[in-house]
Amino acid sequence: MKPITRIHSRTAVLADENIDTDRIIPARFLTTTTREGLGKLCFHDWRYQADGSDNPAFPLNQPQAQGCSIVVAGRNFGCGSSREHAPWALLDYGVRAVLCSEIADIFRGNALKNGLLAIVIDELEHRWLLKHPGIELVIDVRGQFIALPDGGRIPFRLEPFARHCLLNGVDQLGYLLQHTDAITHYEQQEKAA
Amino acid sequence: MSGKTLFEKVWNAHVVVPETTDTPAVLYVDLHLVHEVTSPQAFSELRERGLPLRRPDRMLATLDHSTPTLPTNADGSRPYANAEAQAQVTQLETNCREFGVELHGWDSADRGIVHVIGPELGATQPGMTIVCGDSHTSTHGAFGALAFGIGTTEVGHVMATQCLLQRKPKTMAIHVDGQLPPGIGAKDLILHIIGTIGVDGGTGYVLEYRGAAIEALSMDERMTVCNMSIEAGARAGLIAPDETTFAWLKGRPRVPQGAAWDAAVKRWRALRSDDDATYDHQVRIDATAVKPTVTYGTHPGMAIAMDAPVPAATNAQERRALEYMKSEAGKPMQGTPVDVVFVGSCTNSRLSDLREAANVLRGRRVADGVRMLVVPGSEAVRRDAEREGLHQIFTAAGAEWRVPGCSMCIAMNGDLAQPGQLVVSTSNRNFEGRQGKGARTVLASPATAAASALAGRIADPREYLVEVAA
Ligand code: SF4
Numbered sequence: 151m152k153p154i155t156r157i158h159s160r161t162a163v164l165a166d167e168n169i170d171t172d173r174i175i176p177a178r179f180l181t182t183t184t185r186e187g188l189g190k191l192c193f194h195d196w197r198y199q200a201d202g203s204d205n206p207a208f209p210l211n212q213p214q215a216q217g218c219s220i221v222v223a224g225r226n227f228g229c230g231s232s233r234e235h236a237p238w239a240l241l242d243y244g245v246r247a248v249l250c251s252e253i254a255d256i257f258r259g260n261a262l263k264n265g266l267l268a269i270v271i272d273e274l275e276h277r278w279l280l281k282h283p284g285i286e287l288v289i290d291v292r293g294q295f296i297a298l299p300d301g302g303r304i305p306f307r308l309e310p311f312a313r314h315c316l317l318n319g320v321d322q323l324g325y326l327l328q329h330t331d332a333i334t335h336y337e338q339q340e341k342a343a
Numbered sequence: 344m345s346g347k348t349l350f351e352k353v354w355n356a357h358v359v360v361p362e363t364t365d366t367p368a369v370l371y372v373d374l375h376l377v378h379e380v381t382s383p384q385a386f387s388e389l390r391e392r393g394l395p396l397r398r399p400d401r402m403l404a405t406l407d408h409s410t411p412t413l414p415t416n417a418d419g420s421r422p423y424a425n426a427e428a429q430a431q432v433t434q435l436e437t438n439c440r441e442f443g444v445e446l447h448g449w450d451s452a453d454r455g456i457v458h459v460i461g462p463e464l465g466a467t468q469p470g471m472t473i474v475c476g477d478s479h480t481s482t483h484g485a486f487g488a489l490a491f492g493i494g495t496t497e498v499g500h501v502m503a504t505q506c507l508l509q510r511k512p513k514t515m516a517i518h519v520d521g522q523l524p525p526g527i528g529a530k531d532l533i534l535h536i537i538g539t540i541g542v543d544g545g546t547g548y549v550l551e552y553r554g555a556a557i558e559a560l561s562m563d564e565r566m567t568v569c570n571m572s573i574e575a576g577a578r579a580g581l582i583a584p585d586e587t588t589f590a591w592l593k594g595r596p597r598v599p600q601g602a603a604w605d606a607a608v609k610r611w612r613a614l615r616s617d618d619d620a621t622y623d624h625q626v627r628i629d630a631t632a633v634k635p636t637v638t639y640g641t642h643p644g645m646a647i648a649m650d651a652p653v654p655a656a657t658n659a660q661e662r663r664a665l666e667y668m669k670s671e672a673g674k675p676m677q678g679t680p681v682d683v684v685f686v687g688s689c690t691n692s693r694l695s696d697l698r699e700a701a702n703v704l705r706g707r708r709v710a711d712g713v714r715m716l717v718v719p720g721s722e723a724v725r726r727d728a729e730r731e732g733l734h735q736i737f738t739a740a741g742a743e744w745r746v747p748g749c750s751m752c753i754a755m756n757g758d759l760a761q762p763g764q765l766v767v768s769t770s771n772r773n774f775e776g777r778q779g780k781g782a783r784t785v786l787a788s789p790a791t792a793a794a795s796a797l798a799g800r801i802a803d804p805r806e807y808l809v810e811v812a813a
């Protein structure tokens with residue numbers, strides 16, 4: 151994974167609460183055996199009309215949302231299925247960060263492992279961002295704050311290890327493999343018990 | 344020092360490296376369940392890195408999500424929904440062969456939904472840590488195991504190291520006092536609980552269900568309850584193992600036998616929260632107040648008694664949900680016309696669920712224009728049900744009796760509802776499009792599903808059960 155220190159973009163807003171991973175990528179597309187190319191399927195049934203054309207009512211289809219890689223989403227984003235296809239699809243679609251007052255556990259873990267910044271912010275600031283789409287933000291992973299155009303800052307807190315991995319591009323499997331001796335020791339003790 | 348919760352006991356026993364401020368714990372995994380949808384990318388990753396599986400003996404794989412539930416074609420081929428679905432199944436077969444993983448595939452007498460066969464085979468045991476690339480892994484918590492869903496990257500972690508990097512979650516006790524009224528089941532209870540604490544009420548927590556009503560539940564019912572923990576946002580939900588648990592597990596293929604069994608039961612008896620254990624949060628639920636419960640919106644937290652008026656929307660999301668469902672605020676769900684009825688899924692596809700539906704259907708006919716699908720959770724359930732003749736009750740009523748699989752719970756395999764159709768479903772998710780694009784899902788118990796199939800409208804199963812009893 152490439153290190154991620156900051157993301158600079160305008161915001162797009164998906165105000166609905168409880169956007170589940172079935173909505174992010176419908177189950178019928180999960181027959182894939184790779185991680186690639188899921189961006190075109192992202193939000194499929196919301197984003198396209200029956201004839202395959204763009205649904206103008208889908209917020210991310212609107213002209214002002216084009217090029218935005220930060221999405222401010224309604225509470226409890228990513229709930230439901232554990233499918234990692236959801237962050238894969240979002241990243242491939244061009245989303246680099248999701249800001250929310252609450253993010254579903256499994257989705258948040260999956261997202262951070264793939265370099266998609268799933269960031270929980272305070273309710274008050276969340277509400278404000280929901281009401282002000284298109285605002286230009288800089289997400290500073292090292293400093294753990296979001297810089298607003300007027301110089302204001304929204305603080306956030308990432309789980310320290312996830313943040314360390316993002317900043318340094320740490321491969322978590324590589325890190326786990328460094329504990330092989332401890333794992334072997336655990337297994338031996340377990341056997342003896 | 345205060346006592347420990349059940350969760351803490353299981354957690355502590357599996358810590359390989361304790362967590363620090365900077366690093367999560369390295370947590371050992373006893374059982375890793377695998378299915379075709381969330382594993383291919385993890386196997387590929389291992390292959391690319393040249394890594395072996397650390398403990399293939401602690402893995403168990405099955406085919407369930409993309410598999411057709413119709414019997415084989417005349418030429419012996421399987422009626423897959425598309426070539427991709429078939430390729431995904433073939434890929435898991437290849438991966439399991441190559442990496443030496445026990446697969447319950449087409450030729451196995453034990454194939455079925457991953458969360459149904461784990462317990463059936465006795466692979467699921469009290470005190471274990473169990474993971475699967477599937478959020479309903481919480482089901483196995485019914486046995487006092489710490490069981491939760493993981494993403495595909497983590498599936499790769501477990502394959503290579505048998506461990507996961509985890510932060511210790513918070514604990515929430517859900518005390519269910521009293522007893523469920525007659526005709527009210529575990530599905531009504533868990534929908535009621537989620538409706539009470541909310542679709543995100545359990546986020547960040549591991550739930551422990553306890554109290555008299557929980558202790559009175561059978562293992563099948565406990566699995567139904569724990570299965571839907573994730574629908575309240577909780578990754579795991581546990582119930583302390585007891586005599587019901589031990590009796591259910593005894594003699595199953597993968598549990599210890601003889602003296603080793605006695606020793607295991609002795610160990611398992613200690614798996615309960617100490618009297619002075621503290622939880623981060625507690626909730627009390629009155630079992631006596633639970634009624635036949637259904638969902639009216641597009642997430643499982645939007646659940647109410649079927650005879651209660653649908654609440655008015657309080658925000659844009661709820662408005663959209665009611666619109667999508669065509670649910671009318673102020674009117675009860677009971678009486679809503681039904682197009683499709685689905686009995687199945689890891690929530691409600693075990694033998695007792697099928698019996699519950701059959702008890703309502705026996706000697707009656709599904710209403711004209713209603714399509715009903717009954718999909719057993721596993722080959723074992725199918726065999727047992729057929730031995731009892733349940734399949735004949737279903738087919739005589741006009742329902743379709745299928746081959747085991749996830750089927751219309753996730754609608755990946757070609758079993759799906761048409762846009763706009765209303766499905767009364769015993770599954771666990773009523774998200775937009777979950778059962779087919781534009782399909783409207785109402786979650787319910789097997790008894791309610793069966794009653795609704797007969798009436799052609801959402802109906803209270805007790806009306807039918809009373810007739811039978813009389
Ligand atoms: S039955 Fe449904 S919820 Fe259960 S494992 Fe299959 S798809 Fe997932």
